[in-house]
Amino acid sequence: MNANTSRQSPAEGEESAQLFTRTARDLPTGRHQFHKERLMAQIHEARQDERTAAAPTGTRRLRLPRPAITLPVLAAALAGVVVAGVATTGGGGVRDGGVATGPGLTTTVGVATTKGLPQLLDQISLAAAEDDHPVVGPGQYIYIESKSADTFLKTVDDKTTLASHQLHTRQLWDSPDGTKGWLIDPAVNDSPEGETLSLPDEQGNTPKAHLGAPSYDYLTKLTTDPDELLAKIYKETEGQGNSPDQQAFTTIGDLVSESYPPAELYSALFKAAAKIPGVVVVDDAVDAIGRHGVAVARLDETSGQREEWIFNAKTHVFLGERSVQVRRLSGTDALIKPGTVTYTSAILRRAIVDGIKQTPSQAG
Numbered sequence: 001m002n003a004n005t006s007r008q009s010p011a012e013g014e015e016s017a018q019l020f021t022r023t024a025r026d027l028p029t030g031r032h033q034f035h036k037e038r039l040m041a042q043i044h045e046a047r048q049d050e051r052t053a054a055a056p057t058g059t060r061r062l063r064l065p066r067p068a069i070t071l072p073v074l075a076a077a078l079a080g081v082v083v084a085g086v087a088t089t090g091g092g093g094v095r096d097g098g099v100a101t102g103p104g105l106t107t108t109v110g111v112a113t114t115k116g117l118p119q120l121l122d123q124i125s126l127a128a129a130e131d132d133h134p135v136v137g138p139g140q141y142i143y144i145e146s147k148s149a150d151t152f153l154k155t156v157d158d159k160t161t162l163a164s165h166q167l168h169t170r171q172l173w174d175s176p177d178g179t180k181g182w183l184i185d186p187a188v189n190d191s192p193e194g195e196t197l198s199l200p201d202e203q204g205n206t207p208k209a210h211l212g213a214p215s216y217d218y219l220t221k222l223t224t225d226p227d228e229l230l231a232k233i234y235k236e237t238e239g240q241g242n243s244p245d246q247q248a249f250t251t252i253g254d255l256v257s258e259s260y261p262p263a264e265l266y267s268a269l270f271k272a273a274a275k276i277p278g279v280v281v282v283d284d285a286v287d288a289i290g291r292h293g294v295a296v297a298r299l300d301e302t303s304g305q306r307e308e309w310i311f312n313a314k315t316h317v318f319l320g321e322r323s324v325q326v327r328r329l330s331g332t333d334a335l336i337k338p339g340t341v342t343y344t345s346a347i348l349r350r351a352i353v354d355g356i357k358q359t360p361s362q363a364g
Contacts, residue, residue, distance in 0.1 A: 099186045104151045104162030105341035109326050110282040112297060112306070117281050120316075121274040121296065127316035129267035133260065134352050136216050141173045141181070142260045143353045143360060146320070147288045148187070148345040153335060162335050167288060169348075172258065173197075173356050178215025179206060182356050194357075211236045211251060216260060224264045226271035233272070242302035249276050249298045253309055257321050260350055270296075285310045287320035288346035304329060305342060320346035 136142060147167050154163040165187055174181040174197070184194030200206045209218035211233060223229050233248045241247030252273050255261060261269065273279060278298050285295035287310045295308035304327030310319045322344040325336050336342070351360040 099165040099168050101154065101163045102166055103164060104335075105149060105164045105344065106339045107286065107322075107324060107341050109324060109339050110284050110295070112280040112282050112299070114280055117279060117296075118274060120281055120294065121270050124296070124311055124316045124318075125267045125270040128270055128318075129263055131263055131266065131317070133263040133266065135262075136176045136260070136352055138176070139354070141175055141353050141356055141358070142216055143349065143351045143358070144172045144174075144258055144260070144347070145349040145359075146170050146258070146345050146347050148343070149288060150187075150343045151336075151340055153332065160332055160335065162340065171359075173353070173358075174216070176216040178209055178213075178217070180356065212240075212254075214255070214259065219255075219259060219261045219265055222265055224268040226268050226275065229265075229268050230272040230275055242300055245277050246298060246300045246302075246307075249273065249279065250307060252276075253307060253321060256309060256318060257345065257347070260352075282306075282308055285322065287322065288344040289320075289348075291319050291346065293319050299326060318347065320344070 147169055149165050149167040151162060151164045153160055155161075168186050169184075170187075171184040171194070172181070173183075179199040181197035182194055183189070183197050184192070186192075189195050207213070209215040214222075223232065230248065233251050234244055237247045237251055238244065241250060252269050255269055256266070273296065276298070280297050280299075282295040282297050284292060285297075285308050286292050291310075292313075293310045294313045295310045297306050297308040299306045304325055305323045306326045307321070307323050309321050311317060312319055323342045325340040325342060326338050328334065328338055329336055349360060353360060353362075
């Protein structure tokens, strides 16, 4: 167990247990609160709830740093990310989750339209089908390297301000069956070496892969018929999120952003997304490292946040994603003004490597 986990008080642990029984509609945006042991014991149920939960005194996260969606990664990411309160460094800077903080992230809210959406998603689907997705062999690992940052509400001496985690690198290794892996992410674990994601967990459990937390092997068995795929997504995510349509869109976004689906499934996911009501095009969106592109997006009417999948405007290759506040909120949340970027990421590399903690450059 890392240092972050050990800071949680018994009272916070009791509160976290109660959060598992609440639906996503009842959970205010913020941080998951729970011990690693409790998370691992209830991992399947936890993943079926919304990512957001009540925050500790001192810091309220608008969104958890996007975890990988395999079961072991989810376990480590959610278990390690929580810090009870805000710790100040000797130099006066504020640190939270192992990543130095700065001012809230902002952007210009892009104009959304349905014009050209079917054509864009057709082009994205074609590009996805042609993308080189090598088959993962026994003993190999899927390697995903990305950069991400997020915005949160920080309270110090009863004063609440908007802050952000600095842009940082995230490296993930995951075996095809999802039972072995490694994560290096300073927003999750203070150790530069990262932490193991291998199963079974501390209680001997090996949770079964599902849509919300799939392994590569699980993805290879999914239907590639867009209508059947979307029907499965709606059925298996029933009761999650703020609406069925938004949850379906988010689920597909998770599958696209930090997994490595076979090419045919990757293409089918975008065709399925085209059938979700409320999906729009944003002509100009920027990923975490400043690359401009066109976005496929959907507004969550409840939170007022718009989830954007960003693609290269010419090649239609997936670049990254972000969530942007587009509607004004009330109360303390009024600090989260339209244009606040609550989460942003950029995919740098996806590859197949022969060993855990091996990078593509080391592979030759």
